[in-house]
Amino acid sequence: MTAYIIRRLLYAVPIALGVSIVCFALVYIAPGDPLQTLLPEDASAETIAMVRKAYGFDKPIPVQYLIWLGKVVTGDFGMSIATGRPVLGEIVKALGNTVLLAAGAVLIAFTLAFILGTIAGYRVGTPTDRAVTGFAVIGVSVPNYWLGIVLIIIFAVELNVLPATGMGPRGSDTFNLFDWNHFRYLLMPMVTLSLIPIGIIARTTRSAVAEVLNQDFVETLRAKGLMEWEILLHVLKNALPQVLAVMGLQFGYLMGGSILVETIFTWPGSGFLLNKAILTRDLPVLQGTILVLAIIFVATNLVIDLLQTAVDPRLKRG
Numbered sequence: 001m002t003a004y005i006i007r008r009l010l011y012a013v014p015i016a017l018g019v020s021i022v023c024f025a026l027v028y029i030a031p032g033d034p035l036q037t038l039l040p041e042d043a044s045a046e047t048i049a050m051v052r053k054a055y056g057f058d059k060p061i062p063v064q065y066l067i068w069l070g071k072v073v074t075g076d077f078g079m080s081i082a083t084g085r086p087v088l089g090e091i092v093k094a095l096g097n098t099v100l101l102a103a104g105a106v107l108i109a110f111t112l113a114f115i116l117g118t119i120a121g122y123r124v125g126t127p128t129d130r131a132v133t134g135f136a137v138i139g140v141s142v143p144n145y146w147l148g149i150v151l152i153i154i155f156a157v158e159l160n161v162l163p164a165t166g167m168g169p170r171g172s173d174t175f176n177l178f179d180w181n182h183f184r185y186l187l188m189p190m191v192t193l194s195l196i197p198i199g200i201i202a203r204t205t206r207s208a209v210a211e212v213l214n215q216d217f218v219e220t221l222r223a224k225g226l227m228e229w230e231i232l233l234h235v236l237k238n239a240l241p242q243v244l245a246v247m248g249l250q251f252g253y254l255m256g257g258s259i260l261v262e263t264i265f266t267w268p269g270s271g272f273l274l275n276k277a278i279l280t281r282d283l284p285v286l287q288g289t290i291l292v293l294a295i296i297f298v299a300t301n302l303v304i305d306l307l308q309t310a311v312d313p314r315l316k317r318g
Helices: 002-029 045-055 061-073 087-122 127-141 144-158 180-213 216-223 228-256 259-264 270-280 283-311
Strands: none
Touching: 002 061, 002 283, 061 283, 087 127, 087 180, 087 228, 087 270, 087 283, 127 180, 144 180, 144 259, 180 228, 180 259, 216 228, 228 283, 259 270, 270 283
16 A cells, blocks of 8 residues: 555656646737736836746746746745745645635535435436436536526515625634624535535436446345444445546535635635636746645545545555
């Protein structure tokens, strides 16, 4: 197992390097000048040249990449063009808010989807199965930004029981998860963000459980006189590796944050930070945020691989 972990970590290095190249290159493909937010329209050529030199935009792109990568490795993501603050601090603050939102969405989505998928897998072809499948299809099909707008109209505008936007009564400086006056700001974005993972994971769990139930060993367990809940544990253990793979992808999606959901609810997470960076052409923030989120996604896949190996001995590697 140790050798497998080391091997996987070594595999992650070229992946992270490739991701860094893509992150650095993509932002230069977008039209516009990133320095236009700093310079007045009547800026002189000397001023433009001075600012370009200060931010390193006067060097060839390959040289800019190597300089940027060297700083990133040491934890220096540069300075934000829009705010003038360190990019790493901006990312850490936004990522902390996204973790708060994603943790709630994970708790709702993974728990509800796994339960619903297991029930449907045990009752294939019944009205219960059709109801769960229909709900899963709706979850996958309904755009989360549309659901967010609907929830705002119902609970914030019509019923006036939940706040429409923001992170708390005092803005985003402080948030107390155990204070209802703060927690109510989290409810609607959390439910909105969990809808798509519920649909995807429920359908995957249903298929995995139904497939395992059709295997011969389940009949053997019943013939041995095992209780149904004991059989259920064996079924879930065999279905879990497939479900874990999908959960890992969805967790990476949630950690990446949804630009639309966080923007709709003005939740100051990584998605909201990305949206602002795109609109203001803040290249250092854009590059740093995308890179950090991509590395989190790679790390999540590594953890899921290890969990799959721990759950199913058949997947153990040397």
